Amino acid sequence: xxxxxxxxxxxxxxxxxxxxxxxxxxxxxxxxxxxxxxxxxxxxxxxxxxxxxxxxxxxxxxxxxxxxxxxxxxxxxxxxxxxxxxxxxxxxxxxxxxxxxxxxxxxxxxxxxxxxxxxxxxxxxxxxxxxxxxxxxxxxxxxxxxxxxxxxxxxxxxxxxxxxxxxxxxxxxxxxxxxxxxx
Numbered sequence: 001x002x003x004x005x006x007x008x009x010x011x012x013x014x015x016x017x018x019x020x021x022x023x024x025x026x027x028x029x030x031x032x033x034x035x036x037x038x039x040x041x042x043x044x045x046x047x048x049x050x051x052x053x054x055x056x057x058x059x060x061x062x063x064x065x066x067x068x069x070x071x072x073x074x075x076x077x078x079x080x081x082x083x084x085x086x087x088x089x090x091x092x093x094x095x096x097x098x099x100x101x102x103x104x105x106x107x108x109x110x111x112x113x114x115x116x117x118x119x120x121x122x123x124x125x126x127x128x129x130x131x132x133x134x135x136x137x138x139x140x141x142x143x144x145x146x147x148x149x150x151x152x153x154x155x156x157x158x159x160x161x162x163x164x165x166x167x168x169x170x171x172x173x174x175x176x177x178x179x180x181x182x183x
Contacts, residue, residue, distance in 0.1 A: 033075075
């Protein structure tokens with residue numbers, strides 16, 4: 001039997017999750033879309049006509065989803081870190097660059113602002129701590145690093161069996177966009 005490893009690939013929209021996930025698929029990982037899983041298990045709400053987002057009942061999905069028993073999987077989605085997984089990869093991006101990416105994708109100004117603020121305030125880290133997620137976390141900055149470089153960094157971390165010094169140490173060492181904006 002092959003070893004099973006399930007990695008959540010999370011981060012604010014437009015940080016590069018899908019690009020990294022596609023590269024990891026080329027490198028032998030099975031790619032799962034959080035949205036597709038939510039739809040398959042009846043955990044995807046109706047699309048909001050205001051912002052175009054369909055809410056995911058992540059807790060119901062976590063209970064309903066039957067995880068594979070073997071193989072290497074990457075779950076791509078900005079809520080993936082809330083599923084029971086073996087490790088979390090958290091992609092981050094400097095808010096000024098993120099704004100440009102969101103605008104280029106045609107996001108409404110309100111949604112651009114909300115997502116840039118979420119990234120600025122390290123919203124994902126707040127959730128990891130609030131929900132007491134207790135798995136290794138690798139934070140990577142996609143601001144200036146191409147997807148291939150991120151994939152290499154991720155593979156190196158996985159090859160070392162996901163070294164992690166605990167959530168408190170990781171959060172204290174996390175990227176701090178607020179401090180950077182004050183310069």
